[in-house]
Amino acid sequence: xxxxxxxxxxxxxxxxxxxxxxxxxxxxxxxxxxxxxxxxxxxxxxxxxxxxxxxxxxxxxxxxxxxxxxxxxxxxxxxxxxxxxxxxxxxxxxxxxxxxxxxxxxxxxxxxxxxxxxxxxxxxxxxxxxxxxxxxxxxxxxxxxxxxxxxxxxxxxxxxxxxxxxxxxxxxxxxxxxxxxxxxxxxxxxxxxxxxxxxxxxxxxxxxxxxxxxxxxxxxxxxxxxxxxxxxxxxxxxxxxxxxxxxxxxxxxxxxxxxxxxxxx
Amino acid sequence: xxxxxxxxxxxxxxxxxxxxxxxxxxxxxxxxxxxxxxxxxxxxxxxxxxxxxxxxxxxxxxxxxxxxxxxxxxxxxxxxxxxxxxxxxxxxxxxxxxxxxxxxxxxxxxxxxxxxxxxxxxxxxxxxxxxxxxxxxxxxxxxxxxxxxxxxxxxxxxxxxxxxxxxxxxxxxxxxxxxxxxxxxxxxxxxx
Numbered sequence: 001x002x003x004x005x006x007x008x009x010x011x012x013x014x015x016x017x018x019x020x021x022x023x024x025x026x027x028x029x030x031x032x033x034x035x036x037x038x039x040x041x042x043x044x045x046x047x048x049x050x051x052x053x054x055x056x057x058x059x060x061x062x063x064x065x066x067x068x069x070x071x072x073x074x075x076x077x078x079x080x081x082x083x084x085x086x087x088x089x090x091x092x093x094x095x096x097x098x099x100x101x102x103x104x105x106x107x108x109x110x111x112x113x114x115x116x117x118x119x120x121x122x123x124x125x126x127x128x129x130x131x132x133x134x135x136x137x138x139x140x141x142x143x144x145x146x147x148x149x150x151x152x153x154x155x156x157x158x159x160x161x162x163x164x165x166x167x168x169x170x171x172x173x174x175x176x177x178x179x180x181x182x183x184x185x186x187x188x189x190x191x192x193x194x195x196x197x198x199x200x201x202x203x204x205x206x207x208x209x210x211x212x213x214x215x216x217x218x219x220x221x222x223x224x225x226x227x228x229x230x231x232x233x234x235x236x237x238x239x240x241x242x243x244x245x246x247x248x249x250x251x252x253x254x255x256x257x258x259x260x261x262x263x264x265x
Numbered sequence: 266x267x268x269x270x271x272x273x274x275x276x277x278x279x280x281x282x283x284x285x286x287x288x289x290x291x292x293x294x295x296x297x298x299x300x301x302x303x304x305x306x307x308x309x310x311x312x313x314x315x316x317x318x319x320x321x322x323x324x325x326x327x328x329x330x331x332x333x334x335x336x337x338x339x340x341x342x343x344x345x346x347x348x349x350x351x352x353x354x355x356x357x358x359x360x361x362x363x364x365x366x367x368x369x370x371x372x373x374x375x376x377x378x379x380x381x382x383x384x385x386x387x388x389x390x391x392x393x394x395x396x397x398x399x400x401x402x403x404x405x406x407x408x409x410x411x412x413x414x415x416x417x418x419x420x421x422x423x424x425x426x427x428x429x430x431x432x433x434x435x436x437x438x439x440x441x442x443x444x445x446x447x448x449x450x451x452x453x454x455x456x457x
Contacts, residue, residue: 062316062319
């Protein structure tokens with residue numbers, strides 16, 4: 001929550017403004033220290049309950065002729081099913097990955113939008129543990145389907161494109177192994193985390209700066225207005241970024257799976 | 266752990282109670298990240314996707330079935346139209362044939378009627394002629410008798426005696442008349 005976060009800022013200690021840092025993400029809810037249940041975990045759990053309830057309710061009585069709710073849900077589902085899974089993986093193999101990709105996309109979208117949604121105002125995936133978990137699952141899945149399809153030796157051979165001169169193959173293999181095993185999971189997790197983290201900090205920065213200006217002189221009080229307006233702009237901007245990051249994460253997951261099940265490079 | 270902390274010096278400067286820099290995962294959150302994805306995945310895989318894909322499949326089948334039905338209906342309609350047209354053409358030719366036949370029959374009936382009428386007219390004429398002839402004969406006969414009787418009466422009056430019986434016996438009058446008809450006797454003036 002913005003206000004809760006802003007109150008946490010150590011600005012009350014003196015006249016000097018202290019920009020919000022990573023400490024605003026540390027919100028232990030139950031307990032303390034290494035095993036504390038954080039506020040993000042609570043909201044994550046709430047998101048899971050909401051998502052499951054909504055999905056079950058929307059698809060419990062699906063019919064050939066859709067109701068309005070079902071029609072909207074189908075549009076959302078078809079986006080993940082067709083625009084992400086089928087377009088990336090191809091119509092031959094995509095169907096068995098649709099449940100995972102749709103679950104991933106829904107979970108990321110809801111939790112990212114929590115970052116701008118009162119009363120949550122906190123993106124769950126701004127805590128590195130959550131994106132690492134999601135990226136690890138994607139990592140295991142695409143290696144698993146690749147090895148299952150080509151065998152361990154075949155999987156590595158599959159990484160090197162055909163038609164390369166013999167001397168360059170080892171170098172390409174090294175690059176591809178680094179890509180497959182290090183770069184991909186790392187960038188996948190860090191991209192999502194960084195966007196959520198930075199976006200949340202930006203909003204909190206503008207709101208807390210505006211709140212700080214209000215405690216100062218007249219000129220600063222006037223400055224508070226555009227600063228608040230800027231927070232609103234960032235809020236809208238974040239809505240876009242958060243949806244985009246959920247989409248990008250899912251799209252890349254589908255792309256990595258597609259690379260592992262592809263017939264050829 | 267310390268090395269990682271050293272790598273992010275800005276992150277180490279944290280508020281009281283923040284145990285780790287932002288790039289170090291909080292273990293309960295990491296675990297809960299798997300749990301969240303797992304639960305949503307299970308619900309989606311067991312309930313959501315089967316339900317919605319079944320609806321898609323049913324819709325596809327319904328659309329294909331509907332199209333097939335429409336095609337069948339169209340084919341049936343076309344067949345019906347063709348059979349109607351064939352029947353219509355048949356009925357037309359039949360009507361033409363009937364009309365032609367009727368015309369022929371009418372013509373023959375008219376001709377027959379005309380023949381009948383002619384025959385009847387001829388018959389009537391014939392019978393009239395015959396009747397006239399008979400009446401004429403009758404008139405001749407009766408005239409002959411009367412003329413005979415009148416002549417004999419007249420002759421007897423002139424001669425002064427009745428010639429009736431004699432005339433009858435000898436058939437004078439008849440003979441005279443026959444001769445008269447045959448042109449053997451010229452009528453002569455009585456008072457010459």
